[in-house]
Amino acid sequence: MPALEMEDTRANGFNSSPAHSPGRDLSSQLLEAGWRKFFSKREQRPYFFNKFTNQSLWDEPTLGSPGPSRHDPLGIATPSPSSVMSPQECAPRRRHSSLDSNSQVPTKKASLLISSSWNLTIPTNVIMYERAMSDVYPPHPMVEQSRAKSLRKLRQQYEEACMTREGIHAPLESFNRWLLERKVADRAAGLTSDPILSSDCENPVSPSMCREILNDIPVKLVKPKYVSDARRQLTKYAEGAKKIIESRNVTPESRKIVKWNVEDSFAWVRRQMNASYDDYMERLAHLKRQCQPHIKEAASAGTESICRKMYNLAKDDTRKLSEMSASIWKENGIEEVISPVLVTERKVFCYPRILGTPSPRLPTISVSSSSDAISLTYNEESLSMNMQYFYKLECLYRLNCKDDPRNEHFLARVWCLLRRYQTYFGVHKNEGAALQAALPATVFECLSRIFGVTFECFASPLNCYYKQYCSAFSDTDGYFGSRGPLLDFHPIAGSFEANPPFSEELMESMVNHFENLLENSSEALSFVVCLPEWRDPPTKALIRLESSRFKRKEFVVPALEHQYRNGFQHICSKDELHIHSSHGTLLVFLQNEKGFEKWTPNSERLSELAISFQVSKTK
Structure with missing residues (x-):
């Protein structure tokens, strides 16, 4: 049966009932060799497909069939150098004939593999154990559009809750950090989970959301520019503290302490008519130290109620979105799929996260373009991106997608990808x-040249530099090369760069994850971790990094002396591509013994790395 015909039958319908599950009725030897059994709805009979060789048969294969050996791909059991396979061979083979091991990416897009913003030609040195496919619903434009509407409504409800219950605007970016922190704590998995919203957390009260709301009560403090601004901010904080402590149920002792400090501050302002900027800032810091613990105690009940409300709303939205995905599957004649269980553990070069669930037929996406941008439209909603990044996604799709040989779903999956990240960013x-x-x-x-880095631990198809990376979403990003979320990724060898989003809970979980990986690996393993140098007070992640027994070296890139690439680099202009960092960046090298021997962060290498951060060197 030709591969093209096989794809047609799967596109026209895939009967995935338990009787026709891909791993059912096959011996463990055939499963290990890459064979899976499927059912052709068009022909009404089963067929067999090898995920390693792209070979498809009507008759059950035999182990004597010729084909590449998939046993011990890294030569662990057999020391012969010829038994070590390349990363391209260890990853599941593509069905695109133009991307077989003996061919190249089409000439039209070959130049886009290397750009001023990425290099997709760098091969991986990351080794992991082969892992099972991901059991989540594949992306669909209808579901993504509904998810975007749900998130917009949630953001609005969060703003309204903060304003009506605490009299403040929702802290900037606190909703986004809440999403990050909740997914770290979320225990939901499989078809009942949602890629953005959490639905099964042990504690419905988010420490991140509570912390940020309480920090803005009674008023949000910002660094003032002038003496008059500093005086006004001190007065506003004192008035807000007095109002909070008088309107809430607090102990008499707390009310007494806050009122005394507020009146003392008002008296000081009346006396010090010629006070300097620094005098006002010191007085404000003193007042906050005295009053804030009592204000937090008074406002904690209302803040926790906001967190519980947001968590329960997210659970309801998760259930509705899961039901919508299930109904789309049912309409396409797809039933729940049980992915085959891995019968052996084999060391392989890392490969993209693969969905074990078949994709329904996706709707048509209309396209319009200009000289430097492209716009994709579904259901009257248009999403745009720079043309260069669209071609980047096309290259990543051709390099990594294995279930769409004719690119029939490419535009729909790009639309879902853009919609997902715009939903995640905010409004x-x-x-x-x-x-x-x-x-x-x-x-x-x-980092790649002197420390062997080939992998980003926190990236997306839109901003990745290497073609190997972890990202927040397995479903939308796996088609473009993502290895899935970092905390679900367990490499045993390789060199990594980690620049996490600024969420304290996520950064702390990242450090715990890295230490566990370094503790359990006997291969060369190295992580170059980049964190903001927040020392007033220092974050838990920063303390953990600097006290880790795997720390080999650290150095700081000073504030305003380096840049970051814009998080919206796929839609911004070239003039907005780089942003000066307002805080220092701390780089910490976490390495086991073999990793330290192989990628030693000596003074010469660190000097070269420091030069690469200089603004004049930034491309």
Whole structure:
């Protein structure tokens, strides 16, 4: 049965009932060799497909069939150098004939593999154990559009809850950091989970959301520019503190302490008519130290109620979106798929996250383009991106997608990808940009050249420099090369760069994850971790990094002396591509013994890395 015909039958319908599950009725030897059994709805009979060789048969295969050996691909059991396979061979073979091991990417797009913003030719040195396919619903434009509407409504409800219950605007970016923190705590998995919203957290009260709301009560404090601004901010904080403590149920002792400090501050302002900027700032810091613990105690009940409300609303939205995905599957004649269980553990070079669930037929996406941008439209909603990044996605799709040989679903999956990240970023201008900010391309090139880095731990198809990366979403990003979320990825060898979004809970979980990987690996393993140098007070992640027994070296790139790439680099103009960093960046090298021997962060290498951060060197 030709591969093209096989794809047609799967596109026209895939009966995935338990009787025809891909791993059913096959011996463990055939499963290990890459064979799976499927059912052709068009021909009404089963067929067999090998995910390693792209061979398809009507009759059950035999183990004597010729084909590449898939046993011990890294030569662990047999020391012969010829048994070590390339990363392209260890990853599932593509069905595109133009991307077989003996062919090249089409000439038209070949030049886009290397750009001033990425280099997709760098091969991986990351080794992991082969892992099962991901059991989540594949992306669909209808579901993504509904998810976007749900998130917009949630953001609005969050703003209204903060305003009506606490009298403040929702803290900037706090909703985005809430999404990050909740997914770290979420225990939901499989078809009942949602890629953005959490639905099964042990504690419905988010520490991140509570912390950020309480920090803005009674008023949001910002660094003032002038003496008059500093005086006004001190007065507003004192008035807000007095109002909070008088209107809430607090102990008499707390009310007494806050009122005394407020009156003392008012008296000081009346006496010090010629006070300097620094005097006002010191007085404000003193007042906050005295009053804030009592204000937090008074406002904690209302803040926790906001967190519970948001969590319960997210659970309801998750259920509705899951039901919508299930109904789309049912309309396309697809039933729940049980992915085959891995019968052996084999070391392989890392490969993209693969969905074990078949995709329904996707709707048509209309396209319009100009000289430097392209617009994709579905159901009267248009999403745009720079033309160069659209071609980048096409290259990544051709390199990694294995279920769409004729690119029939490419435009729909790009639309879903753009809709997902715009939903994740937020609705206000520049909201979420910091969550996707990336290091300059010169730094990635330097890390690859002198420290063997080939993998980004926090990236997306839109901002990745290497073609190997982890990202937030397995379903939309796996078609473009993502290895899935970092906390679900367990490499045993390789060199990595990690620049996480600025969420304290996520950064702390990242450090725990890295230490566990380094503890359990006997292969060369190295992580170059980039964190903001927040020391007033220092974050838990920063403390954990600097005290880790795997820390080999650290150095700081000073504030305003380096740049980051814009988190919206796929839609911004060239003039907005780089943003000066307002805080220092701390780089920490976490390495096991073999990783330290192989990629030692000596003074010469660190000097070269520091030069790559210089603004004048940034491309």
